[in-house]
Amino acid sequence: MTDFQAFLPDTSFALDVPAADWRDAIRKAGDRLVASGFTTDAYTDQMIETVEKMGPYIVIAPGLALAHSRPSEAVLGTGLSWVRLSTPVEFGNKANDPVSLVIGLAGRDEQEHLQVMSAIAGALTDAKKTEQLAKAGTPDEVRAILQS
Structure with missing residues (x-):
């Protein structure tokens, strides 16, 4: 079981924030x-x-972008960020735009990168959980839904 408290601390969250465009959302x-x-x-x-x-391959499901890059010296530890936008933005992915949730993923190495990605993907492929996550009001609520 993934420890979302360690990978997704309170400081990782920004809920209902504006973004000018996809670059701003990733930033x-x-x-x-x-x-x-x-x-x-x-x-x-x-x-x-x-x-x-x-290209916008990171838009992996309707309304959801999993922003990441390869492990590098810029990664200090494996973890996630969770940014829910107040107004969805276009990434250029016809099938899944516009995006309202941007999850940032940083992995120290390929193994940790894949471990966290698979844990988060498991929760995000469940339509009921995805709907609950869109409405979650606090970091604790998000982590509880991911953990369930």
């Missing part, structure tokens, strides 16, 4: 990773560069 997710001590600002730039190079 907000990156800011929460930095605030939680998981990454440096350089990782945020790497997440944005990944989308610029690879």
Whole structure:
């Protein structure tokens, strides 16, 4: 069982915040990773560069982007950020835009990156949990839904 308290501390959350565009949305997710001590600002730039190079493949489900980049020296620890936007933004993914939830993922190495990604993906493929997560009002509520 994944310890979401360790990977997703209170400092990782920004709920119902505005974003001007997809870059701003990723930057907000990156800011929460930095605030939680998981990454440096350089990782945020790497997440944005990944989308610029690879396209909006990070928009993995309707309304949901999993912002990440490869493990690098900019990753200080494995963790997540959770940014729910007050107004959805377009990432350029016709099937799944607009995005209202941006989850930032930082992994120290490939194994930890995949471990956290699979734990979060398990919760996000459940339509009922996804609906509950969209309405969750506190970090504790989000973690409880992910843990269930």
